[in-house]
Amino acid sequence: MDTILEMRGITKSFPGVKALDDVNLRVRRGEIHALVGENGAGKSTLMKVLSGVYPHGSYEGEILFNGAEQRFNGIADSEREGVIIIHQELALVPLLSIAENIFLGNEIAPKGVVNWPETFARTEALLKKVGLREKPTTLVDALGVGKQQLVEIAKALSKEVKLLILDEPTASLQENDSQALLDLLMEFREQGITSILISHKLNEISRVADSITVLRDGATVSTLDCHAETISEDRIILDMVGRDMAHRYPERVPQIGETLFELENWNVYHQDHAERHLIRDVNLRVARGEVVGIAGLMGSGRTELAMSVFGRSYGQNISGTARLNGTEVDLSTIDRAVDAGLAYVTEDRKSLGLVLEESIARNITLANLPGVSARGVIDDTAERRVAEDYRQKINIRTPNIFQQVVNLSGGNQQKVVLAKWLFAEPDVLILDEPTRGIDVGAKYEIYSIINQLAAEGKGVIMISSEMPELLGMCDRIYVMNEGAFAGELAASEASQEKIMSMIVSA
Incomplete structure (x- = not known):
């Protein structure tokens, strides 16, 4: 040839x-x-x-x-x-x-x-x-x-x-x-x-x-x-x-505590077509230290559910109850959702997760400006200190924190999105396709960050189209189909075959 x-x-x-x-x-x-x-x-x-x-x-x-x-x-x-x-x-x-x-x-x-x-x-x-x-x-x-x-x-x-x-x-x-x-x-x-x-x-x-x-x-x-x-x-x-990766997923011994976050009878109608009932009677719970997965085919409603919970950034005629630590919380706007302790890492990092033409430092502090401000004025020194801290902590590969985010690789862009929400110090982190378009080495680093969050007692909700990823990372998996939960599986009993069977038979 x-x-x-x-x-x-x-x-x-x-x-x-x-x-x-x-x-x-x-x-x-x-x-x-x-x-x-x-x-x-x-x-x-x-x-x-x-x-x-x-x-x-x-x-x-x-x-x-x-x-x-x-x-x-x-x-x-x-x-x-x-x-x-x-x-x-x-x-x-x-x-x-x-x-x-x-x-x-x-x-x-x-x-x-x-x-x-x-x-x-x-x-x-x-x-x-x-x-x-x-x-x-x-x-x-x-x-x-x-x-x-x-x-x-x-x-x-x-x-x-x-x-x-x-x-x-x-x-x-x-x-x-x-x-x-x-x-x-x-x-x-x-x-x-x-x-x-x-x-x-x-x-x-x-x-x-x-x-x-x-x-x-x-x-x-x-x-x-x-x-x-x-x-x-x-x-x-x-x-x-350049190294052997015997395990694709970092090992973790779950230490699951009391229920941290709950959704009860959550219903959402389509953003543009009010007659379309998109999310139907969803009940969800995540405990402290738990990684909960949501599996489903594209179009099953996973992203729409996540966005509707995060400040009603998707949908209309949204109803249902959300509780954090047993107390009902107001998630009616993004500001209120963030104040309540929620964070959402979108699947579309370039359009919805980052300001591409801005620096790494500006992007990292964007969701928590009060954390680097005094009397409403941003403290540049504090901002640089925070950004540099997260650059080292989660290994963002870049010459400096002043680099424009648009010039970073996909994996490093995703780390900047994660850093932005970690600095906001949420109790519940919703991750929507957190490793899409990312290589195996960067995936392992992001998995390690997720495990660290769980070890700190945070609640993690993970949406992924890659079933091996859900099986390798999650303690419990909800299976979603056509806007409703078709079932729930503990990690010990879950398999790709069981998940697909739930989707098909729903």
């Missing part, structure tokens, strides 16, 4: 940080090549170098594609050669149709006027290739995340893709959509299309990859041939983090 891509000696620096240090990558034609590593290892930076986001001259080293040296000065240059990248944050315009999105910037307009019949016909053919049955005129806003991902792939196919780069394509997808996307990649492989897959989900890598390149701290650690030998997940983890 011949080589379609070779990147030699790629070195890329930012002020104060060497993101890539003499990285080498070789991809064979027609294979699925996985690129793995911890957050901050340099995976996305390397792909931005390849696709021209970081233009030639801003890095050292050389890129050979189809045997010829390439000096891409922008995405348009790489796309002309058939190198197409699909970023984790999808680049679609919600209020345009599927057809308009697919050919945006690449319109079929031979005389300056869009040929709509031809546009729609080609769109239908592309949608058929990726397994979508929607009409070309359907607005992208009306599609779920899984289908939007397929529209992005159809867009790539419209540009005669030779090398398809997918950055965390399944991070926001439920299991069925993830499997369908991986099946599609394998179909493309049969058609001779080469793919580079960046993913933290090692089970997906093991399933589809022909080769695996591991990056650590901006350098190439290893390239593994999946057909020459059996590559275990433990082997990949060892190369990624």
Whole structure:
């Protein structure tokens, strides 16, 4: 099998940080090549170098594609050669149709006027290739995340893709959509299309990859041939983090106390459609020192429940009783929920959890400004002291606390969100997909923080789409389906099969 891509000696620096240090990558034609590593290892930076986001001259080293040296000065240059990248944050315009999105910037307009019949016909053919049955005129806003991902792939196919780069394509997808996307990649492989897959989900890598390149701290650690030998997940983890991780989840001896937080007959109606009864008669309790999980498929109502509890930030006509330490509490606004002792780590850290253009220090103190203020004026020295304390305490990897959060890796951004709420000193912490899009090493660190919170007598409610994570971390698991709790399992009796059985039979 011949080589379609070779990147030699790629070195890329930012002020104060060497993101890539003499990285080498070789991809064979027609294979699925996985690129793995911890957050901050340099995976996305390397792909931005390849696709021209970081233009030639801003890095050292050389890129050979189809045997010829390439000096891409922008995405348009790489796309002309058939190198197409699909970023984790999808680049679609919600209020345009599927057809308009697919050919945006690449319109079929031979005389300056869009040929709509031809546009729609080609769109239908592309949608058929990726397994979508929607009409070309359907607005992208009306599609779920899984289908939007397929529209992005159809867009790539419209540009005669030779090398398809997918950055965390399944991070926001439920299991069925993830499997369908991986099946599609394998179909493309049969058609001779080469793919580079960046993913933290090692089970997906093991399933589809022909080769695996591991990056650590901006350098190439290893390239593994999946057909020459059996590559275990433990082997990949060892190369990624530089140490053996015999246990994915830190050990904890639960010390569960009295009931700390309760919901009784909690009901929520849809944010925009008052007739839709979204959350139905939910009863929930969490004790001091307990980690309680909420399992369920995407759309089961887990996030809507969490947001409705946290200051009614989602839903309308909300009813039911919330108690903290046996006393009814007012959770009618976010301020009141925080004052009552609740914190909520959102699943969407970039849009709802952080102010990306602000510094680490400003983000960490945001939920507890009185803690760094005197007479309504922020004490900059106190703010820096608090931020530096949390940087060290939870190992936020950054040169300094003045770094803009937008420049951090996903795992370190998530640690900043956690630090923000830890500084608010809550009694109950609601974690919504706390490790989504985060590598195995950073996950372990966040799990350790969760265990520490439980050891301090806090109550933790953990929502996750990864059942092994719930089974590995939680003392008790509620199973949610269609807005209601279908059952409850103690950790000692829980299994993926039992959880799925509860969901299906509810």
